Amino acid sequence: MISSKGFLLFSITFLTILQAGAQEKNAKKKSVPSPVFSNVIYNGNDNIYTKNPLKSDEFYSPVLQGCYPDPAIAKKGDDYYMVCSSFAMFPGVPIFHSKDLVNWTDLGGVLNNVKEFNPHDTGISEGVYAPGITYNPHNDTFYMIVTAFTGKMGNIIVKTKDPMKGWGSPIKLDFGGIDPSIFFDDNGKGYVVHNDAPDKGKELYNGHRVIKVWEYDTENDKVIPGTDKIIVDGGVDLSKKPIWIEAPHLYKKNGKYYLMCAEGGTGGNHSEVIFISDNPKGPFKPSSNNPILTQRYFPKNRANKVDWTGHADIIEGPDNKYYGVFLGIRPNDKDRVNIGRETFMLPVDWSGTFPVFENGLVLMEPKLKMPKGVENKTGKDGFLPNGNFMFTENFTSSKLDYRWIGLRGPRENFISITKQGLVINPFETNIKELKPTSTLFYRQQHNTFSFETTLNYKPASEKDLAGIVCLQNERFNYVFGITKKGKDTYILLERTEKGASKIIASKKIEIKKTVKLQVKAKGDSYEFNFAVSDATFENLGGAVSGDILSTNVAGGFTGALVGLYATSANNSKL
Template sequence: MMIKKLKNISSALLYASSVFLFGACQQDAATSGTEALFSNFNYTGNDAVYDNYPLPEGQFYSPILQGCYPDPSITRKGEDYYLVNSSFVMFPGVPIFHSTDLVNWKQLGHVLDRESQLDVKNAGISEGIYAPDIQYNPHNDTFYMVTTQISAGIGNMVVKTDDPKKGDWTDPIKLNFDGIDPALFFDDDGKAYIVHNDAPDEGKELYKGHRVIKIWDYDLEKDQVIAGTDQIIVDGGVDIQEKPIWIEGPHIYKKDGKYFLMCAEGGTGGNHSEVIFIGDSPRGPFKPAATNPILSQRHLDKSRTDRVEWAGHADLVEGPGGAWYGVFLAVRPNSNNLVNTGRETFILPVDWTGKWPVFAGGMEALKPYVPMPEGVSNQTQTGRYFPNGNFSFQDNFQQTELDARWVALRGSREKFLRRHDSGLHISPSAVSINEKKPISALFYRQQHKDFTAEVDLNYLPRSHKDLAGITCMQSEAFYYTLGLTKKNDEYYLVLEQMSDGVSTILAQEKIKHPEDLSLRVASKNDYYQFSFKQGDADYRAVGDVLSGNILSTDVAGGFTGALIGLYATSANHIAWDTQ
């Protein structure tokens, strides 16, 4: 991640989060106003690439996790594989997935799911949790997750568990070093190390973006780096004479008696790549491969169809039958060459029969599918596993637990959610969606360039301060919202655009009978259309077709993808005229 070095990180504060379990919900003291009842959510993705490239026999789609699931890290215990992603200010944090074959994945939940683990309540949407690394230590049969929390003065931290399937990750332990992107390595002799990105020593920065990779000895008894053991093992990148930027995301592997250090280089945008080094010790010295980079799309023709870009930030794992695989982030630009779905998790086979690991086709234009491991059956479209390709997701909110794909921002979901047989109640908080505070909104990641999302809404606002509806959000400063509110004893659907913090009312529609509305947002070729209906009537557009530019990383900045939200507030900030 391209951020400045963390300096003078204060002592750790308690984190604020909790697991949402459907059942009785005690309304938070900050909430007020009438509740909004949401039901029958339906998301359908329809990207042309999956119609143009139907799966051949023996192949599976990549990305394996569509939408904002960046910075993947993977580990293995026996036949069980576990994968985690960055989550920024999403609450709960760090989604964790399980597979036995690297093709079919189930989401176990989240690593950081308690108030004592996560404190992002005042953070911007691209702050919070960066680049988690998950590792299994066979010497003590323990799983570790290390990450950087860019909020509340916490910085680098570690949690652990003896079984990710059960959860029960510990409260965080603050780690005593600066920088970002920490990763653990457990050697055959039982010794442990942490590697991470950092700034050069004071006074030795040679150019903008100059970073280093450091290593520390790690005390497994104290869960802390050992003071005085830090050492720079890569300065700048593969060739510092070329002024490479943002060497980061390091991982160490041991194979055939040699140590391999793999890192991202070039920044997490259009110049992103993956590079590798070899050494005789975890502390090096490390020599770069002559074939670097080993994974990138930056050098390819930008006019190619079905482009994948920004590939890098990879992690390797030995898969079924001894074959190696690499997971990594990349993006799929839309028809306007903008990125709305965010950084996604891709996978490729890796040939490591020679000296260096070679991503299969990693330097060529990435294809929509890759070969499956031998003997594996693709079940990603059966409903039992996390889907990819074109798919639909329906939720009537009748399950005993909320689907793990739903997240809040900056605070726990149970503070504003209540289950009912008729759907999901959201108790509006006195916080608006444009504030850097916990808001009463539930979000689903946009997972396709072209999609339709619909939801039923039963809601009676009491004043112009009350609003509930749907939102497409890139950040607190860039979003669209279609919400039902009230003014002068009349009800209105109001379509708002927030662009770089400037609010504009794009359209309004008077509603005579506001109960039992259905709201829809659809995206096609980077254009979004909001609409509504009542009863058996057809959907009717509210306002014009809208540019998706403000929902892109390119315009809004940051590291997240667009989110589709069910939102309610008793602090509606919109100033509008009903005449």
């Protein structure tokens, strides 16, 4: 038997060993190098804007460039709030504010509490999408309703009295389907409409969907069981087998109820259609002049193409005219969709029985006339820019611009702002994994653009890498970064397609000061350049195709992201 004194000595020795092991482990953790990014310059320069300069009474559409699809809009007084899909980007459901529909400020994301919305294990095109936003004057409350594909959340709703001050916790709603929106009648009664599958055994063809309506209990925030009803079966004309009737919105005007929906799928056949009824629960009759918005009738090889228009919402503007927001795309020179689906706007003529998007059935132009009395301040005084612009970030503000986002988790989990710049504390996760990554992302907003950063970084091992990533998803991306091989430091360009990675080019470098990294794109052609210690830029790998950054090749619903990337789990093989 061991004596009490011997036991005490053994315990002390054992604890000392444990503490030493913990200290060694912590030392190893602390030794992982953290890159410092001192600035970023994003410069967008599309020909469409160069050739179409604005006059004093004009503004550009899209109003939100880059991956901001599925817009929905609401107003209270002269305050407008617009939300969009975010998928697995974080925070969820970006929200914007305007007083005039022209000048917009970014308020961040509605779903910004990772304990309540956590897309950590979802594909980039899952997460959360197709939100609706509605103001209820009867209880002075805003409602945001959306479908969440994470944590078995399903359809959820959140509320606030003031979108400037944040939102309440998500409330799970007991119905299936996607694309919900909520409507409040003149008497305060609530209704939820959404896309769903046909009743069991009644699906007639692939893409056959229906629109359902439920009565909504505003006191208890739930749909009322047993009140659901199919109000549109298939679409405008079921005999023509229309696909993907979705994104419904209910409106009321002159005592009539209007149901506006997208039809045709969110691709080249996308359109917006309208129905009318005397009752919010139908029956709804389609307008004879459907569709009221589409670009599907024009030649595919047209210049300055805007396509896929649909998934719209309508609001009364500051000049007492109606305006519609909707998604659309601007493909590049290879007809590929790298920017993603963006938020466009058009005036809406509702002088007759049915609303019609003005010039929504002709080739879309990049410019619109501003509402009367509005001044274009885009890019000034904190308003988001549009058209061609330069965005410079020196990381000197304690409040990081909301255009910087995380993927599958909050950006705050891996960044810190210091006097030297932005520090990214690398996760032991790389960009090819279906997990949160330590990457600060910015949406690609132009087909012709450059993205440049200055980096202070010295990798300690082959597992360490930092630089720039251009990403469509975890299986389709470019990594342009600095890493180690043996005792030498390298810069590499890696292409990942269908999950298979290949080093396109690499070069041994010696870092004495900082390194500048740059990606430049002109349509489908992307170039990756670097400069060591204030030298001039040098290309690595030549011109490469942006095909893997398009939805045409990679699939999904999102646009390309460009990010500041760091990892301690690099698996690029030099």
